[in-house]
Amino acid sequence: MSEKLDLLYQEFQQALCGSASRAETLDLKAGYLGSKGKLSSILKSLKDMSPEERKQVGSKSNEYKNKIEADISAKLQALDSEEISKKLEKQWVDVTLKDSNLDLGLNAAGYHPVTLVQREIEDIFSSMGFDILDGPHIEDDWHNFGALNIPSDHPARDMQDTLWFPDGVHLLRTHTSPVQVRGMESKKPPFKFIVPGKVFRAERTDASHETVFHQVEGMMVDKNITVSNLIYFMKTMLSEIFKQDVKIQLRPGFFPFVEPGFELDMYTEQLGWLELIGCGMTHPNVLRAGGIDPDKYSGFAFGMGLDRLVMMRYAINDVRLIHSADLRFISQFRSF
DSSP states (O other), X not given: OHHHHHHHHHHHHHHHHTOOSHHHHHHHHHHHHSTTSHHHHHHXXXXXXXXXXXXXXXXXXXXXXXXXXXXXXXXXXXXXXXXXXXXXXXXXXXXXXXXXXXXXXXXXXXXXXXXXXXXXXXXXXXXTTOEEOOOOSEEXXXXXXXXXXXXXXXXXXXXXXXXXXXXXXXXXXXXXXXXHHHHHHHOOSSEEEEEEEEEEOOOOOBTTBOSEEEEEEEEEEETTOXXXXXXXXXXXXXXXXXXXXXXXXXXXXXXXXXXXXXXXXXXXXXXXXXXXXXXXXXXXXXXXXXXXXXXXXXXEEEEEEHHHHHHHXXXXXXXHHXXXXXXXXXXXXXXX
16 A cells, blocks of 8 residues: 555656646645545545554555645746746836837937946946945935035035035035945945046036036045055056056145045146146044044045046046036937
8 A cells, every 4th residue: 555655646746747737736736635546545444454554554544645745835936937937028118219219219318428437437446345325316414525524614614615404404415424434334345446427516506616526436444544555556557547657746635524635737749747637645524433543454545527537538528528418419429
């Protein structure tokens, strides 16, 4: 009888594999576990067996009964999932635009120059082990000012033309520096990252100023970080962007979140020295605000206008063109 049960279960498994529908599977269940099913018939015959055989066959029959019930349940679940997938596939609608005027226009225009340069900068820093971070456009006073060593009475606040929300607490970020603070809050040294993104100022629009523009911020924190590390990464990045070895210099500059602070200039044949990047060694107060011990770690930070870098790269003389969404302008960069 034991061998008969083994053969019965093997027969069931073969039949289950060939079952292609829910109805077939339920019929199969009835054929083995129903009142007149094959396994049920064996269980009914237990009364005619000796006590020892009844115990052995009964135990094995119940074992196979449980297996069959589990196999049936798994099969039904698989069939239900398959049916749902087929229905979803039939009902699926592609809501994306195909061969539309918009699609054709984008293909004709190519990528925006800001996108091109931003991706290139991300690739350059990624190759040097930097992470790429992002943060909210709507910030609070602490992340945009307080944690960056700019308290409420600090004169540096007068340098920011800030767009505040009516609650007086939230604002459109005036720089990408708040993500430095968020990066320090979420990471433990050593780390290095850059933050590309949009920033917002209450600026008067002209050929070199816009209310909305793009910046790239960067930060590195580790033990024994010096100005030499800063110079190396800045020179490497600019040389890669402009496809040649560049000449740079540092001048003293003031930024409340770094000490010492520098203005980094790059030399050009046409215009001489051009101010390009604000940078410096991360201020101890900023490290403390990010939960980092300045007696143990040091770091550098830098920030630059991405739009200005784009203008230099492609000889664009009016920043308003960058934000014009004019396909005639953007299409010039199709080959880049």
